[in-house]
Amino acid sequence: MPEAVQSAKTKKQIVSEFRQSEIITAARRVFAEKGYIAATVDEIAALATLAKGTIYVYFESKEQIYNAVLEDDLEALRALTLEKIAAAGTAREKISAYVNARFKYCEERRDFFRIMYIEPSGSPVLSKAKAREWLREPVRQLTVAIESAIAQKLIRPWPAEILAWTVADLTTGALQRRLVTTPATTAREDADFLINFINAALHPRQVEHAHAEN
């Protein structure tokens, strides 16, 4: 009965995945609230209404749980961002799409952004550097679009890759600020400001009279 075996195995997998996602959900909350160090596996277990031992059936270590939480969200964010960028036409629109996708995901997934931006992570494996790696592809897409727009003289000839990373920095910074302080402005306003600000800087004009100062 190969089919039956197959089905049994699948069911087992499904249960396993369900447990894992239960644990990840609980862990996300706890990590966001306490940070990696202060979060205890006992607390995650309690929130998931599971015994600690069960956690260790599905994950090998606290660190692995942490990585699973981040990878889960990073992958979703990456997919969403790439999708929105791909759907946008011009370079400017792709930049808007990038900013808007991040803002949207941040609203929806507060806990994840807390972990990423505020939180004293402490995981030696999935460091900020690795997270950056994960988010590299969207920036690469922006870079390509920007290069092409520059070639068409649609935007000012800034160094494309640095510009793309700058868009990312701008977005990250604004989101971080919204998480840390009580924002006086709406997310929409902040996103629009960024988009307009970037667009203003992209405007193809004569080079400014600016020099390096200090």
Next chain:
Amino acid sequence: MPEAVQSAKTKKQIVSEFRQSEIITAARRVFAEKGYIAATVDEIAALATLAKGTIYVYFESKEQIYNAVLEDDLEALRALTLEKIAAAGTAREKISAYVNARFKYCEERRDFFRIMYIEPSGSPVLSKAKAREWLREPVRQLTVAIESAIAQKLIRPWPAEILAWTVADLTTGALQRRLVTTPATTAREDADFLINFINAALHPRQVEHAHAEN
């Protein structure tokens, strides 16, 4: 002999401050390398060539050492930044001064920036939020300068405070990127890019045709 007593007390204070700064220097290195959690007081003691007990004569806890390290650097950075901003004339120059001061301090104090930007800090007391608080004053100074420049129509009427924070975000993001990756560009190039980028966006032109998209 009140003077003698006075002098003795002062000497004691001097020795105490010297020890504290020795400890802070060692701790800065260890925290930057290992992060708050992984750093041990034993290691800090070893690097300072002191016994652990001595550390606890001058500091109450590991957390207090960590806070002392950050406060030390934050205060220095704040002072440097404010000084450079004050010395600059126009709003644009003040923005340049801000960016350049940060870049310069980052070059000189790698370890501090590692702790601030990369490091899984984990200190519950001096959080990222508190650090932001510390750096608020320079941003306020920028805000004031920007407001006045806008009133004189020297720069485009962006919301001044948001713009000032955006300058800070841009700088932080670029510095963070330089710490995490092996930068292909020089610090000077990165700083100049930022300054030119911001200046381009400040240029007082008609409002762009940009709308909120998506």
Next chain:
DNA sequence: TTAGAAATTGACTGTATAGTCATTTTTTTA
């Protein structure tokens, strides 16, 4: 219905390290 498999449990262990304090070393002073 029940035997056996699978999943779950939580009390327990081992370890790492923050923080202590009785003892030793160094400095002061008379």
Next chain:
DNA sequence: TAAAAAAATGACTATACAGTCAATTTCTAA
């Protein structure tokens, strides 16, 4: 130079918590 004060020491303690595993409960299937 010796007695007292101050500073430094590092072996030790107390604790918190990650990770384990024998025992128990729940599920499966014949």
